[in-house]
Amino acid sequence: MVITGAGRGLGRLLAEAFDAAGASVGLVARSEDALQKVAASLDGEALVCAGDVRDSAFNESVARGMVERFGGLDVWIANAGVSPEFTSVLDMEPDAWREIVDVNLTGTFLGARAAAAVMGEGGRIIVTGSVLGDRPLGGLGAYSASKSGVQALVQSLAQELGPRAITVNTVALGWFDTGLGRHWHRDAEREQGIVAHTALGRWGNAADLAGMYLYLASGSSAYVTGATLTVDGGYSLR
Template identity: 70%
Template sequence: MTGTANRPLAGFDVTGKRAVITGASRGLGRILTRAFDAAGAQLTLVARSESRLGDVAEELTGDPLVCAGDVRDAEFNARVAEQTVARFGGVDVWICNAGVSPEVAEVAKTDPDTWREIVDTNLTGTFLGARAAADVLGEGGRIIVTGSVLGVRPKGGLAAYSASKSAMHSLVSVLAQELGPRGITANAVALGWFDTGMGAHWHRDPGRLDDIAAHTALGRWGTPEDLPGVYLFLASAASAYVTGTTITADGGYALV
């Protein structure tokens, strides 16, 4: 037996992996940057705010590349890919994590401009990031998309957000089929309700806090400690035969 078969834990190592993380300046993205930095990855941090990215970079032990811009811009995504290759010599992992918060409104009351903003950021931004990633990833490359349990179990009043996340999960299936022959995997993580990032607003509402917790198999919200493991797994050699799937990290919310 060769490779990591004799050393099963070695397959989970991401030391030296060159990873792009979008939406890295706050919330769940910020948690991911800390985790990948601690695990020894070389990072490109992407978000709209250069100052916020600078704050994140100062927290890290490594020396990340900072790229401020809009993930809805195709040229910006291409520049991120080019600059990462120039800085680190290539790209191994691209995490499409940038997204905007859901608008709570019935379909009939959802403003079209709000719909476009949510869909363009969440879905189109992911499409453009994945397209840029596909240009520079080699064999063993990873595309990881931050989806949502609301894309698996849509909820009334969250039409734009749920639709964008459902479509992102479908996009991952297509990417896996198209990029598989090149040895590149594509997967999504359907996140549940976390007490940080976009979920923080609901976490502060006592009514929603208890209601959501009651609708999970584990009876609680997710914490920052619950988040990085599945991403680190999908970025590592341990997930080499996992592609085109959506892994739920929701405490069993979709089950109850």
């Protein structure tokens, strides 16, 4: 299996969770040093692949590398993403917009395409999304747009890959103290606003994250595809 964005945060947590479950893991991120540290912390085999998910040739080389090293590729988790600071669309530079959309959306497309090219029947493609894909916030326009696009891409891929029994799903995350959420968690006013808006009355923590990905990668989810499964403590209910 492959996890992009595996050098830190959720990606590292997922690498540890799947390693504990006995998976051979392909670790993808830009920093080789960060990936080597993650690989050294795992008990099982890991393939370190440092590069840019926006590069189609790189994604294809990762997929081929998994086949050559482990004999196949059954799960691809498209988790790499850019988590920007709070910025109005009116003030955002076009290059900043392009980077967010290219990493979060185009990177997901290129990874999924590379994975599907080598996957056998019954493969799994899992994409890290966000509740902001359905409930955009002012000041997070590029991020929200990229995550909304991810959900549409997943639904299209699910239809195209369904005849091969390859499932494609989104895990839409709420507010966790990682990535984009870290900036807000350190702002007392915003942090309290999110807590007040969340049914469970708290931010998510690491223990809340891996279970959904493990489920979607397992045989138990064989009839789940094109879905957005939300892990947000009830944030999107209000």
